[in-house]
């Protein structure tokens with residue numbers, strides 16, 4: 001269809017992983033860990049397969065998984081959801097995002113997004129026939145954040161919802177309560193829905209806490225919260241995600257997802273249910289280990305003369321390609337695998353305003369210390 005033409009061809013993540021495979025470069029591009037998730041989760045999924053859980057799950061997800069998700073939201077944030085009416089399991093956060101945008105937007109509706117934005121948002125908005133209205137995230141000397149006035153100015157008569165990703169890919173910003181209060185105020189004032197993508201909710205560092213928008217005053221009833229097991233349990237290939245919110249918003253997601261995939265990986269849902277109830281200590285260790293690996297990468301990059309931007313959460317740190325003599329991060333990322341043996345993602349690929357992200361490059365630190373050390377040595381020689 002004409003509205004999807006701009007999205008044909010492989011995504012930037014696929015393109016860069018293929019380039020890593022072709023060149024044998026250290027792949028700090030696509031965000032996936034090179035280690036497995038908690039052994040007990042893997043065992044629970046294996047046991048589910050051996051125990052005959054190999055047919056369709058219920059369309060809204062295994063009851064045991066929905067109960068586990070509800071338990072986590074309550075224990076971690078004091079936010080309550082009814083597992084039967086206020087929750088749906090999806091094929092990763094990706095499907096939840098797609099189903100939410102298709103299910104909640106009329107053609108011609110406008111959706112406020114923060115720029116840069118995860119690649120699937122623009123594609124799913126095009127599927128829904130809706131328009132993205134970007135609000136820039138700019139470096140304020142400490143981290144990437146938005147100007148509340150720009151957010152307010154983005155609201156127009158056709159605005160339907162605000163789509164917010166926190167912790168944020170690729171900037172690494174974890175929005176704090178004050179920033180979220182601006183989003184909440186705009187949503188309440190203009191009666192907008194909020195859709196939040198919280199897939200990195202447990203991957204925050206230096207004691208920074210993830211704050212769910214749904215927990216702010218007047219927001220539970222207008223917020224659809226999306227997350228997934230991929231990042232939390234180092235299982236990005238399992239594609240088990242979910243959406244929680246008031247029944248009418250969840251109903252909109254379920255309506256679409258039951259005809260997109262109907263259900264996703266029954267035994268994997270059983271594994272994730274086990275992990276959410278029994279493996280959160282493992283996640284705590286993952287967080288500490290990721291913080292150490294972030295520091296290893298950042299120190300190495302800085303020693304090589306690269307300017308980096310602080311990452312409070314996620315798998316990613318951004319650097320300024322101008323430190324390596326490139327004004328264009330995309331050219332830098334195309335050159336790097338061949339000349340230095342490292343693969344990175346040009347942040348520009350995730351920017352609506354290409355100029356704003358031209359010099360930025362995203363590196364993933366969810367990789368082994370060996371691989372990160374290799375990458376740092378190579379970049380040091382290249383600098």
Ligand code: PMP
Pocket residue numbers: 031091092093094095118165169197199227228229230231236239240241
């Ligand atoms: N949102 C963001 C911000 C992401 O970085 C990713 C990639 N993991 C996703 C959504 C997709 O999540 P999933 O793999 O669960 O579909």
Ligand code: GLN
Pocket residue numbers: 011013014029030031032169
């Ligand atoms: N979320 C991953 C990233 O940002 C990519 C997932 C994908 O390739 N679709 O690197």
